[in-house]
Amino acid sequence: MLFFLLYFAAILFIVHIIFNYNKRAALIRKIPGLKDHFIVGNALEGVKSPVDLFRFGRELAKKHNGIYRFWCFPIGAVFIYNPDDIEIILTSMKYHEKSVIYKFLKPWLNDGLLLSGGSKWLDRRKILTPAFHFNILRRYLVSLNDSADRLVDTVNKIVNIEVDLVPIVSECTLQSICESAMGTKLSDDTTGKSYKTAIHELGLLLVQRFVRIYLYADFLFNLSSLAKLQNKYLSIVHNFTRNVIKERKKYVMDNGIDLSNAISDSTDDVNIYRKKRTAMLDLLILAEKDGLIDNAGIEEEVDTFMFEGHDTTAAALTYALMLIANHPDIQDKILAELNDIYCDTKRAVTMEDLNAMRYLERCIKEAIRLYPPVPFISRKLNDDVQLSNYTVPAGTLCHIHIYDLHRLESLYPNPTKFDPDRFLPENVAKRHNYAYIPFSAGPRNCIGQKFAMMQMKTAVSTILRNFKLLPVTGCSDLQFQSDLILRNSKPVICYDAIYFRGLQCTPCDMFADYDNIISIVSLKQSHPDTTKLNDRNCRASFVV
Numbered sequence: 278m279l280f281f282l283l284y285f286a287a288i289l290f291i292v293h294i295i296f297n298y299n300k301r302a303a304l305i306r307k308i309p310g311l312k313d314h315f316i317v318g319n320a321l322e323g324v325k326s327p328v329d330l331f332r333f334g335r336e337l338a339k340k341h342n343g344i345y346r347f348w349c350f351p352i353g354a355v356f357i358y359n360p361d362d363i364e365i366i367l368t369s370m371k372y373h374e375k376s377v378i379y380k381f382l383k384p385w386l387n388d389g390l391l392l393s394g395g396s397k398w399l400d401r402r403k404i405l406t407p408a409f410h411f412n413i414l415r416r417y418l419v420s421l422n423d424s425a426d427r428l429v430d431t432v433n434k435i436v437n438i439e440v441d442l443v444p445i446v447s448e449c450t451l452q453s454i455c456e457s458a459m460g461t462k463l464s465d466d467t468t469g470k471s472y473k474t475a476i477h478e479l480g481l482l483l484v485q486r487f488v489r490i491y492l493y494a495d496f497l498f499n500l501s502s503l504a505k506l507q508n509k510y511l512s513i514v515h516n517f518t519r520n521v522i523k524e525r526k527k528y529v530m531d532n533g534i535d536l537s538n539a540i541s542d543s544t545d546d547v548n549i550y551r552k553k554r555t556a557m558l559d560l561l562i563l564a565e566k567d568g569l570i571d572n573a574g575i576e577e578e579v580d581t582f583m584f585e586g587h588d589t590t591a592a593a594l595t596y597a598l599m600l601i602a603n604h605p606d607i608q609d610k611i612l613a614e615l616n617d618i619y620c621d622t623k624r625a626v627t628m629e630d631l632n633a634m635r636y637l638e639r640c641i642k643e644a645i646r647l648y649p650p651v652p653f654i655s656r657k658l659n660d661d662v663q664l665s666n667y668t669v670p671a672g673t674l675c676h677i678h679i680y681d682l683h684r685l686e687s688l689y690p691n692p693t694k695f696d697p698d699r700f701l702p703e704n705v706a707k708r709h710n711y712a713y714i715p716f717s718a719g720p721r722n723c724i725g726q727k728f729a730m731m732q733m734k735t736a737v738s739t740i741l742r743n744f745k746l747l748p749v750t751g752c753s754d755l756q757f758q759s760d761l762i763l764r765n766s767k768p769v770i771c772y773d774a775i776y777f778r779g780l781q782c783t784p785c786d787m788f789a790d791y792d793n794i795i796s797i798v799s800l801k802q803s804h805p806d807t808t809k810l811n812d813r814n815c816r817a818s819f820v821v
C-alpha cells in the first residue's frame with residue numbers, strides 16, 4: 278500500500294515538474310501573479326461567480342503594476358493595463374490575431390471583420406472603411422434622429438413606472454444599426470420582434486457560456502441545453518439577415534440602381550439620404566459585383582455589425598445618461614451648450630450641430646473612460662514579445678484590460694471622479710497616446726467609432742432637449758460582472774433604489790407648448806430646482 282502511495286505521489290510530482298517547470302512555464306511564471314498551486318497552477322482562481330470574477334480582476338490590477346499573469350498548463354495569459362505594453366501589442370500586425378475567447382462568437386459571426394484575420398481581414402477592412410466616410414455618415418444621421426425620437430416617445434409613454442433603462446436604450450441602438458447596416462426598419466411585426474428577441478437571447482447565451490469554464494470545450498457545449506437554444510436563435514438571426522440581403526439585392530436590380538453612384542453621391546439633401554441610407558449593405562453588394570466578396574461574406578459582415586454596433590453603444594449611452602443624471606452641474610453645462618446650438622428651434626440634429634457639441638463630446642468621452650463598454654480585448658501572441666521587461670512566450674494569451682487602464686491614478690488623478698475636462702485638448706496632449714482606448718487602437722481599432730459617437734451625441738442631446746435627468750442609480754450602486762460587454766449584474770435592492778433602474782427623468786420642453794405650460798405648475802411645486810432649466814418648462818416627474 279505504502280509503495281503504491283509513494284508511486285502515486287512520485288507520478289504527481291513528475292506531472293507537476295513537467296507542467297510547471299518547462300521553458301514556457303518558466304518564462305510566464307517570472308511575471309508577477311498569483312501563487313501557483315500544485316500541478317494546476319492558478320486554475321482554481323478562475324472558479325468564481327461572474328460578479329466575483331470581475332471584482333477579483335480589479336483587485337489584482339490594484340495589487341500589480343500594469344501587468345500580471347495567469348498560468349495553468351498549457352494555458353498561459355498575461356493581463357496588461359499600462360500604455361507602453363498596450364502600444365506594443367496594438368500597433369503591431371504581428372499580434373493582431375484574436376484569442377480563443379472570441380471563438381464563442383464564431384457560430385454567429387463566422388469570419389466577419391471582428392473575428393477574421395490575415396489577408397481576409399485586410400481585404401474586408403478595405404471594402405468596409407468607406408461605409409464610415411464623412412459623406413456616408415451624414416446619411417446615417419436620418420436613422421439616428423429617427424431612433425432618438427423613438428427613444429423620447431418610449432420614455433414619454435412610461436411616465437410614473439420604474440423600468441430598466443438598458444432594454445429601452447438597446448432598442449434604440451439596435452434600430453439605428455439595423456437601418457444603417459441593413460437599410461431595414463425593425464418593425465414590431467412577428468419577424469422584427471423575433472429577430473430582436475433572438476439577438477438579445479444570443480447575447481445572454483454568450484454570457485452564460487463565457488462564465489462557465491466547463492462549457493469552453495465545443496464538444497461539451499454541444500451536449501448542453503444552451504447549445505440547442507443557441508442553434509434556435511442563430512437560425513432566426515441568420516434567416517432574417519439572409520432575407521434582408523436578398524430583398525435589398527432584388528430592390529437594387531428591379532429599380533436599376535447604380536450603386537457606385539448612389540454611394541459616392543455626397544449631396545446633403547435629407548430626402549435623398551432617406552432613399553439611399555443602406556450604404557453599408559450597398560457597399561458590400563457592390564463589392565460582390567466586383568468579385569471581392571461572396572454572399573456568405575456579406576451575411577457575416579452584416580451579422581458582425583449588428584452585434585458590434587448595438588450592445589456597445591447601448592452600454593455607453595446607459596452609463597453616460599446615468600453619470601449626467603448624477604451630476605446636475607454638468608447637465609446644466611450641456612443644456613447651456615444645447616441652448617446655444619438650438620436657440621428656440623425644435624429641428625433635428627445636423628452634422629454641424631454634432632460638431633458644435635464639444636462639451637457633450639467631452640462628457641461622453643469621460644463616461645466611456647470610466648465605463649468602457651468593451652472592458653477588455655484579447656489577442657493571441659504568435660511571437661515572443663518583451664512586455665514590461667519580461668519575455669512573454671509565443672502562444673500566450675494577452676488580455677488588454679481597458680477598464681483598469683482607464684482608472685490608473687498615474688494617468689487620471691482621482692480616477693473615479695467624473696470630470697469631462699480631462700478631455701480638454703490641452704489635457705489630452707499631456708497623456709500617453711495609449712492611455713485612452715475605449716475603441717481599441719492601431720490597425721484593428723473600432724471601425725464604427727465615429728458612427729458610435731454620432732449616435733451617442735444624437736441620442737443624449739435629444740433626450741436632454743426633452744427631459745431633465747434626475748438620479749436613481751449612482752455609481753456606487755453598480756456591480757459589474759465578467760462579460761464581453763461592461764454589464765451590470767442582476768438587480769440588487771439597495772436603499773430604495775434597485776440596481777440599474779436607470780434614471781429619473783422629468784419630461785420638459787425647450788419650446789413650451791400648451792400642454793407643457795399646464796404641467797409646469799404641478800412640477801414646480803415638487804421640484805423647485807426645475808427653474809434652473811432656463812426657459813424649459815416641465816410637466817411631471819417619473820422614473821424611467
Ligand code: HEM
Pocket residue numbers: 375390391392402454581582585586587589590593645649650651654655714715716717720721722723724725726728729
Ligand atoms: C461606444 C460604442 C463602441 C465601442 C466602445 C466599441 C469598441 C470596440 C473595440 C474595443 C473594438 C476592438 C475589439 C477587439 O479588438 O477585439 C471594436 C471593434 C469593432 N467595432 Fe466597435 N465599438 C463601438 C461601436 C461600434 C459600432 C457602432 C460599430 C458598427 C457600426 C462597431 C463595429 C466594430 C467592428 C466591425 C469591429 C471589428 C474591427 C476590426 O477588427 O477590424 N463598433 N469596437
